Amino acid sequence: MVEANQSRVSEFLLLGLSRQPQQQQQLLFLLFLTMYLATVLGNLLILLAIIMDSHLHIPMYFFLCNLSFVDTCFSSTTVPKVLANHVLRSQTISFSECLTQMYFVFMFMDMDNFLLAVMAYDRFVAVCHPLHYSAKMTPQLCALLVTGSWVTAILDMLLHTLLMVRLSFCADNTIPHFFCDVTPLLKLSCSDTHLNEVMILTEGALIMITPFVCILASYVLITCAVLRIPSTKGRWKAFSTCGSHLAVVFLFYGTIIFLYFNPLSSHAAETDVAAGVMFSVVTPMLNPFIYRHKRGSWKSDCYEIFFCSVMK
Template structure:
């Protein structure tokens, strides 16, 4: 890789957790959240794959979201926990770029899947009679596959732009993973092109799915308001409220970190915001999206019952 030859820095120091005075408490907290993320999302995947009643577009997208959330957290948290145990905060130059690539690929996938799930709910609520003809298996696979392709191409662009930069003396990242903005601050090259691409193409990739999600839920809200049953309205608004709460949390933290001027950032606020969307949000997915769902809870009880009492 050409960037590696240009750079005199062969590794970086990740000081995000080691700089905090309550290191042991944070270690236990991060480990607990990571285990909860993996366990919760694995249970969702098992329930969806083993129960034929859940082989519908909504649960197909939910299963993909669970897989992405597991991968999302696994990109950063295990490395951080391993560094803490080994009392070592280093990550190689190539490892840093690789971590950045996969991290933001899964960020984009979360972004796209939230929009796809919102569209699925829009069709189900606003066009219920045409749901099966519109949300065909072919369309569902195409939406997910297209999301993977766009996410990889987008992150590849940013990774290649990062690889062309030089890193000279300072190799300390005040973070617990290789994030874009801390790396840009460390570079001794001109980062103008990187900044422009982040604020244009990066903003477009993030804002477009958000706008699609917002439009879908505005249409859903209008349709629900026309429902005469108060109970029906409350059920629909409760589901939308949970989804929009996570959407607000997800997009709010990303916008706070990546779409403010570089001069307004501090290590503490950036770390707190990124913890929210890299650790907390994936952990909340099983609880907010799934464990409140009657069909999914029934599938989980059936699956656990078969494990405990095999026929």
């Protein structure tokens, strides 16, 4: 089936940024390059710091290490291709490369989704049950949560990629995006895409919404615990620890829900490109700025919240 598809359309044209005036293209090139370098450098520094410092070998930083690795890979699946296309003055991408890029973009998106939920659960246990934190967040459980996330993400995107392979592309091959996104690919297909759309709105929604609900539930419980702190300073300290993480969560999920969980007919190329930049380029770049707390500060915050709640 792949060979049949390739005989009709052997390559696609990624026109997401090339439709801008030349001056704006130069500016966008510099912007993408700067954001990519910041993403890679920042996340690699987090990885190096966690690996080198034995004091950071705890669940919170284990999950953060995985998130940094995933965000580096996430950004690397799209931005280098954008930069290369600009330098080479070519917007082409082969059929197989397009499907491969789509697979890894959404696999790493799924991993971001799962890891944000796992980190929210870790913070819930740390804040609401600090004395039992070590007993609950065992190395075995942490490894199981991360391994389960990888397996689920790989199988989920394998399903959607196989559904995409069965489609025929026999007419227009221009993608109004800067990477091979599911939505514009479905619009280009001359086959029946009903099954693909149903799977995105059902199985895909389940994969995305379930962790999001878990994150919200965790932070509702964390907020209730924080509100029991008698001092305003203590509340502000605790909220500042979680607030930046929540901001990224809403940015990440908001753009994804806007992009993928509404009918194809309602999509506009410009808004899709802007939303794609937000969740695939901006969010991974923010990771080093969000998780910059000093060693041990989160743990001490949790004990402060617990003891203030008990004494009240």
